[in-house]
Amino acid sequence: MTCAEADGLLAAFAVGSLDDGAQPALRSHLVICSDCRVTAGAYVSAAGQLPLSLEPVAPSPQLRARIMSVVYSDAAGTRAAAPAPESWLRRLWQAIPSARGWTLAGAGATAVAVVGLGWWGFSARHSASAGQTSVAIAGTTAQPLAHGRLSYGVDNHEAVLTVDGLAPLTTGPGAAPTYEVWLIQPGGKAEAAAYLTAEPRGTTWTAAFSGEMQRYSAVAVTLEPSSGSLTPSGQEVLRADLNSTP
């Protein structure tokens, strides 16, 4: 790639219109060309002025509160999810209707739910270890009070999602909807992972599943029909980034 060719692509990169197929070649060129890196910086700076031309719009005060809630939770580390007790995992497995099991299998998810593991084996493996990582998960505007934590083992690929503050699912006529957990690939494709199950004597929801979290950019929870969904179709209620760069 010549610098002249790169110049046109750099401007596109600055405004976010670079075609995906052009990125690898441009990146390779920038690695070796300091002049083009300077040019890229100038274009990005120019594009960075565009938001300043907009008439300011204020977000709701709740947005700041939601963000800071997660930030302080992360900082304090007080909401680290404890491994789900064995009886919980057993109830989780028993609570999954056969229809949901088919849905998960049909999705071809590489993140295999507890369904395939056996609850006692999972609980034995899922104990605090040096390879554990946890991230806070925040409610979206659909459920601003929801918050939780995803804890997962980097080595054993097993994860537990614990959430508080979710709205109870309605129990009107017809089957109640469900909260479905998704693992989001960097390209945006969602893989069905699990369903949240509510604690019978409390307001905490839990899901246990497996997956190589390093492969995913985010975890999300959506409200889906009772039989689940092969792809996210309902309202997103929770989301957390995993491994994506800013």
Added chain:
Amino acid sequence: MSEIDDRILTMLGDGAPEGMELLYDQYGRLAYTLAYRVLSDEGAAEDAVQEAFLSIWRRGSTYRRDRGSLRTWVCSIVHHRAVDRLRGRSGRARQDIPIDLSPPETSMSDTWDKVSAELERDQIRIALTELSSEQRETIELAYYGGYSQTEISSLMRCPLGTVKGRTRLALRKMRSLLEGQGVEWAV
């Protein structure tokens, strides 16, 4: 870099959550304004800003002071998140690969804190009116519409090379005009 930006970065580097409070108070409104312009939906815009700020909190150490102003960095993260949501909503996939950049050699100290927000907005709007309508439309489709160059080429019914040229010329012209207005350039 302004004193407040410096303080924010130091606090974030130390993992102090108060740094995020300062960051949000400084740039939250601008971030939301940008996200709302892209998404035209209050809830989606708030979600995009939330994702962006939490991403900054978790990855704040990746910011390098020699790579541009804090404001530009925050806006680029918010912009990416908003466009990702926009493209996800419309089914258009987006794949982002981080690209290392360098600031221009003629970088100047950040003096935006000395210029009122109104004056800034007017100056940038004036600069935008100096662009041709085609250049302005190209930039709008790209930056706020989340369209790729190929998609813009199709929408505007012009060759891809023309789209590239308009984008490049528009940004160069903006920079030149803003510098000509005596605006201190925040890298």
